[in-house]
Amino acid sequence: MKAMILAAGRGERMRPLTDTIPKPLLPVYGKPLIEWHIQKLSKSGFKEIIINIAHLGHLLPKTLGDGERWGVKLIYSDESESGALESAGGIRNALHLLGDDVFLVVNGDIFCDYTFDENFNLNNKLAHLILVPNPNHNQKGDFGLDNALVLNNANEMYTFSGIGYYNSKLFQHIPISKAPLAPLLREAIKNKEVSGEVYNGLWSDIGTPQRLKDINEITPSAS
Template sequence: MKALIFAAGLGERMRPLTDHTPKPLLPVADTPLIEWHLQRLAALGIVEVVINTSWLAEQFPRQLGDGSRWGLRLHFSHEGPVPLETGGGMYNALPLLGDAPFIAVNGDIWSDFDFARLPSTLDGLAHLVMVDNPEHHPRGDFILGQDGQLRDDGDAPRLTFAGIGLYRPSLLQDWQTVIGDVQGSDAVPPRFKLAPLLRAAMALEAVSGQHHAGAWTDVGTPQRLQQLDARLRGTGG
């Protein structure tokens, strides 16, 4: 199995920290955010990891090399000066990811989630890791049913998508049917969000999920980065 790390964002909410450093390369407890993911993916036995890049893209191979220090082979999927959003970024990386299910993780989160807890087989089109709603996102994203299926409709409490998932490439096969005339969807390569495709797949009961009750942080602001750094230094990670 291969893995994709989303690392192409502009990091606008993290400025001025991201003026000269891409957000996934910002250090927490002396280790860049993205390297925490690389360590855990390597521990799972993953060998090939694709990293999509845009903002300050040249810093990633300079910092990470070829991945050999973790026993990995890194491939960089450059998106140009304008990021392609999550859907476009995943679609653009498919030639490097192949035809089998793959793991995808946001490069700007930190979690103690063990990737070995992901299912060994994928019955539907996607499987998402969900977490309790943080203070900055109290409404959550999706409903995790007792049957393990994720849904976008209903009155049950919602959980927040952790930015960790398992995907089939076929999730993006008919992306234009779902995305339609969204601005940028006719660009080459196309630029579109992944969430509409996930919601369409949920309507077909093709997206499963699991709840992670452990540590998780969306490192979206300098304050959250500082808090995470202090917590990891205090607990040893």
């Protein structure tokens, strides 16, 4: 299975830090945030990782190289000319690199100790989402869950972690252009084509300077 790390966003809420460095390169426990993902993906058996880049994108391959040091192959999907294509657009743009099999997508601006599954089986679903208990900044949540089936609305809601396993068919019909992921997911959810699970371990959306400061004050456990 291939994996993709979404790393093209501007990171407006993280300014002024992201004026000079892409958000995925911000340091967590002394090394770039995205490096934690690459290291964990390698340990989980992933051999090929696609990284989309846009804002200050040249700094990611300059910093990370080709992935040899982690025993993986890093391939960069460059969105610099078009501007960041958002999550669904970025995935669609890289679909020729991801192939026709199931693939994993991870947001480049989260930190977690979730164990990626290189052998995950979608069981004929279009997607499988990793959900987490709602953090303070998203108390209403995003999706519900009923017997491993993701719902658009429920009495108990959870937050989408930014980690998901996807069938390429979910993206094949959309054009290569700026497109958010949520509408695609909600349509598939309406058709009962998305499964999910709740992960209760360490997870943080590193979306603001304060959250970056907070995660660096926690004893590291995601290595």
